Amino acid sequence: MTPPMLAIRDLNVWFGEPPDRVDAVKSADISVAQGESFGLVGESGSGKSTILRAVAGLIDSWSGDLQVAGLKVRGARRDRQFFKTVQMVFQDPYASLHPRHSVDAVLSETLHLQGIGNVDQRINKLLDDVGLGRSFRFRYPHQLSGGQRQRVAIARALAAEPRLLLLDEPTSALDVSVQAEILNLLSDLRAEHDLTYLMVTHDLAVVGHMCDRIAVMQHGRLVEELPVADLRRGAAKAEYTRGLIEASGSLGATA
Amino acid sequence: MTDAPLLSVRNLRVTFPTRQGLFQAVRGIDFDLGRERLGVVGESGSGKSMTGRSVLGLIRPPGRVEADRMEFQGQSILNLSERRMRKIRGQRISMVMQDPKFSLNPVMTVGRQITEAYRLHRRVSRADAHAKAIEMLRAVQIRDPERVMDSYPHEVSGGMGQRIMIAMMLAPDPEILIADEPTSALDVSVRNEVLSIMDNLVRDRGMGLIFISHDLNMVAQFCDRVLIMYAGRIVETLPARELHKARHPYTQGLLASLPRLDAPQDRLPVLTRQDSWRDDDLIAPRADTDLPGGL
Incomplete structure (x- = not known):
């Protein structure tokens, strides 16, 4: 049996030390095939983004069991193998791209970090994949619209x-x-x-469109997990x- | 009711000089606002915010605002001097901005900000202003107004911050609120809570509301009438509850591109923009033909 792509068991994430400790995620279990x-x-504040950030290694104060493609991860350190398996796309494309790095610089840096050769061809391929085309290769973020920036951010994630x-x-x-x-x-x-997606959003119509299963979070706990078909019904x-x-x-918003 | 419109705008144009020549952010729009909730x-970039800002005289040079008419209760407010505009702005027409984090002063308590804003517009004692601020905070359903008065903006949540903004903006009893x-x-x-609070206040006071948003569903639920803007023009005007009967391909495209829980589809229809939308004849009936209050 193939292990799940992502297995989260009894995940707790907290910020700060007592008495100011905030428990952002409380014993969450998620398995994504x-x-x-x-x-x-x-x-906001329900802990959904915190789970993503803990998985990505952006937070070190967590406990529990995290497995990515059958491999256990620990703390906030992730090895190269991890980043070859997992990448993240952030919310705000206006904030997640370096304003003084061209699209070419952003993508080639990622490719070098991943030790992928043939950079020139790969960049063109990536830009084609995300529907931007090669003419965008030497542009800077301020020369792109919000949607184009998000495409660059997706290309960056796909580079690995x-x-x-x-x-x-x-x-x-x-x-x-x-x-x-x-x-x-x-x-x-x-x-x-x-690809396998773990998507965080507050928009139910968007998850309904994109996802097979969803989990609903409130105050750091998972309150319900259900197939999208049930959500629709x-x-x-x-x-x-x-x-x-x-x-x-x-539901029936046009009434 | 046949009262004159609160606000009447004809052929409004907002232009900014750029290196490539003049950029027209708003290109000749007409609308009237009665005591109603008007959605715009x-x-992004369609000119909706520029429309709101130009009404309040918030377009800074080198940006230019021109119009054949821009009247607030029969009085022209086009390019008023800053001194005269200040008598209107905040007091008779006020504005709630997008993000409370950026529009509240971070180093001043909530109470001081509300009372200060109120005393700018009304000659009242400090104690009266304080009482008014508490009353307004109650009106926006803040349970513990005394405590909130003494707190700083970072100590309140986003939803509460936005309610504080609404309280502050509505304290001087303006006739028009631009949100x-x-x-x-x-x-x-x-969101729904804040909307219903705003709705009640606007109704109770018989104010005119200009509600600027990119969220079609929300506008359809919340407003009486909707103006659809594209590339600086109003391409269509509709009663909000008939939004789904939109005739302009742009409006139809926007509506279709929304994912829906009750109607799953494999791919979302994508809007194909046509150059003709920029300059073609408009489907919209002219604003002055279906004014709610009558002219």
Whole structure:
């Protein structure tokens, strides 16, 4: 049996020391199968992004059991093998690209770090993959629109040829029309490269579109895990989930 | 009711000089605002925020605002001197901005900010201003107004910060409130709460509301009438509850590109922009033909 792409067991994440300690995530269990697209939903402060950051090694104060493709990870140190498997796309493309690095610099740095040769061809291929094309190669972030920047950020994540992408609200800083383009791009890339997604968002319609299963978080705990089909049928069990569905107004919004 | 519109705008143009020549952010728009909730929808760069800012005289040189008419209750407010604009801005027309984190002063207590803003517009004693601030905080459903008065902006949540902004802006009883993406920095759950608070206040006071947003669903639920902006023009005007009957391909495209829980689809339709949308004839009936209050 192939191990799950990502197995999280009894994950606790905290910030600060007592008496100011804040428990951001409390004994969370998540398992994402290979090739699956899994959504984490909840309001801000519910701990959903914290889980992604703990997995990516951006937080060191956590306990529990984290396995990526069957390999255990510890602390906040990640080896090169990890980054070849896992990459992350951040929420705000206006903040996640270095303003003084051209697209070429961003992508070639990542490729060098991953020890991937043939940089020139790879960059062109990556830019084609994310639908930007080669003419964008020597542009700087300020010469790109928000959607184009997010495409560069996705290309950067893909440069390492990962198998698991951590997506932290990848479209919430974008216009709805651009959001549709990026969501389509992510769907295509997942099919082409056989990727696994763990996606964080507060938008139920977006997870409904992108994911197979979702988990709903509140105050650092997972309150419910359900297949998207149940979400659509309105078969959510937890009261909190039903409240979220109602508040998002995406069921019969045109009434 | 046949009162005159609160705000009447004809052929409004906002231009900025750039190295490539003049950039027209708003290209000749007409609209009237009655005592209603008017939504202004469009993508980034469509000119919706510029429209709101030009009404308040917040376009700074070298940006230029021109219009055939820009009247607030029959009085022209086009390019007023800063001194005269200050009598209107905040007091009779006020604005709630997108992110409370950036629009509240971080080194001043909430209470001092509200009372100071209020006393700028009304000659009242410190004690009266304090009482008014508490009353306003209650009106936006802050449970513990005394405590919130003494706290600093970083000590309150985003949703509470936005309610504080609304309290501050509504304290002088303005006639028009311009809300520029007032809830996009907030969570879904808090968002509805803030919207309904704003809604009640606007209704109770009979104010006109200009609600600028990129969120079509929210505008459809919350507003009476919607202007759809594209590339600096109003391409369509619709009653909010008939948004799904939109006729302009741009509006239809925007609506279609939203993922929906109740209607799953493999791929989202992507908006293909057409150059003709920039300059073609507009489908929208002219604003003055379907003014809610009548002219």
